[in-house]
Amino acid sequence: MTKPFLSIELLTQQFPDGAGGTLTVFENSSFGVEEGEFVCILGHSGCGKSTIMNVLAGLAEPTSGTVIMDGQEVSGPSLDRGVVFQNYSLLPWLSALKNVMFGVAARHPDWSKPDVQAHSEKYLAMVGLDGDATHRKPSQLSGGMRQRVSIARAFANHPKLLLLDEPFGALDALTRGTIQDELLKIWSGTNQTVFMITHDIDEAILLADRILLMTNGPFARVAEAVEITIPRPRRREEIIEHPNYYAIRNHLVHFLGSRSKELAGQSGGSGANTPETIRIDRTENSTLESDDDPTHHAHLRAVND
Numbered sequence: 497m498t499k500p501f502l503s504i505e506l507l508t509q510q511f512p513d514g515a516g517g518t519l520t521v522f523e524n525s526s527f528g529v530e531e532g533e534f535v536c537i538l539g540h541s542g543c544g545k546s547t548i549m550n551v552l553a554g555l556a557e558p559t560s561g562t563v564i565m566d567g568q569e570v571s572g573p574s575l576d577r578g579v580v581f582q583n584y585s586l587l588p589w590l591s592a593l594k595n596v597m598f599g600v601a602a603r604h605p606d607w608s609k610p611d612v613q614a615h616s617e618k619y620l621a622m623v624g625l626d627g628d629a630t631h632r633k634p635s636q637l638s639g640g641m642r643q644r645v646s647i648a649r650a651f652a653n654h655p656k657l658l659l660l661d662e663p664f665g666a667l668d669a670l671t672r673g674t675i676q677d678e679l680l681k682i683w684s685g686t687n688q689t690v691f692m693i694t695h696d697i698d699e700a701i702l703l704a705d706r707i708l709l710m711t712n713g714p715f716a717r718v719a720e721a722v723e724i725t726i727p728r729p730r731r732r733e734e735i736i737e738h739p740n741y742y743a744i745r746n747h748l749v750h751f752l753g754s755r756s757k758e759l760a761g762q763s764g765g766s767g768a769n770t771p772e773t774i775r776i777d778r779t780e781n782s783t784l785e786s787d788d789d790p791t792h793h794a795h796l797r798a799v800n801d
């Protein structure tokens with residue numbers, strides 16, 4: 497069997513628990529992400545989402561296990577992986593434009609300065625920043641503007657893998673919607689693979705091909721991979737009308753509300769903890785009753801990987 501583009505294999509992360517013991521955040525977690533796929537990960541605070549993200553970015557070493565991207569083991573950061581964190585992380589002494597240009601110039605050392613600048617301005621404009629704002633330093637921008645610069649910086653580099661840790665958390669609802677649309681536009685026009693942490697169920701349904709659901713920690717694991725069976729292009733005003741929307745949404749809410757706790761703390765032993773694939777499709781079989789109760793799993797077609 498060929499490996500997926502991004503293959504997370506038997507990943508275990510432990511930290512000292514501060515009381516002389518060991519905290520096992522997750523154990524033997526294994527899952528894959530296909531090239532060009534948009535995956536969101538949902539789970540309660542503290543279950544280990546950012547820890548997984550840091551390992552994928554090459555910014556942290558797992559206790560054991562490996563991450564293989566495009567046939568190569570991830571070790572250390574790389575321009576092939578662009579990261580957008582919750583807390584922006586811009587270089588404070590550079591203007592917004594120069595923050596973006598810095599990465600573009602590193603990625604394309606052969607480009608002339610005007611080319612680097614034009615490319616950077618294009619991506620800043622995509623996230624709604626142009627004119628004076630692009631010449632301001634991060635301290636002279638609002639939190640939302642800083643976050644938009646971080647997003648432009650990551651996208652402008654065309655990394656093979658975009659790692660987004662709650663990238664829209666600091667944005668107001670209107671800007672958030674605009675940038676979600678821009679993200680979808682950029683993603684659909686490239687073959688980039690996106691792995692995104694969010695706490696927003698509706699955002700995840702709008703954006704993702706699959707949503708990974710994590711159980712609560714310690715010994716958290718990606719228990720399910722829920723396919724978003726709503727065709728693209730998706731528009732936020734329209735997807736709620738789709739017959740699968742509330743069925744998927746209810747399933748996610750039910751998982752986060754109770755199953756993430758019920759399944760918590762169960763060590764899977766030495767074997768790989770791979771997620772179960774969940775496919776909910778109310779359009780496939782019109783003989784299904786119209787019953788959105790997510791506990792009625794007879795209505796779900798679950799296929800193991």
Ligand SMILES: Nc1ncnc2c1ncn2[C@@H]1O[C@H](COP(=O)(O)OP(=O)(O)OP(=O)(O)O)[C@@H](O)[C@H]1O
Pocket residue numbers: 511512519521539540541542543544545546547548713
């Ligand atoms: N460097 C560290 N040393 C010790 N414990 C850590 C370290 N980093 C993370 N942890 C612990 O690992 C667990 C997972 O943390 P992580 O930040 O990955 O969670 P998260 O799911 O991203 O949470 P949130 O949604 O709140 O951002 C938490 O219990 C956290 O306290």
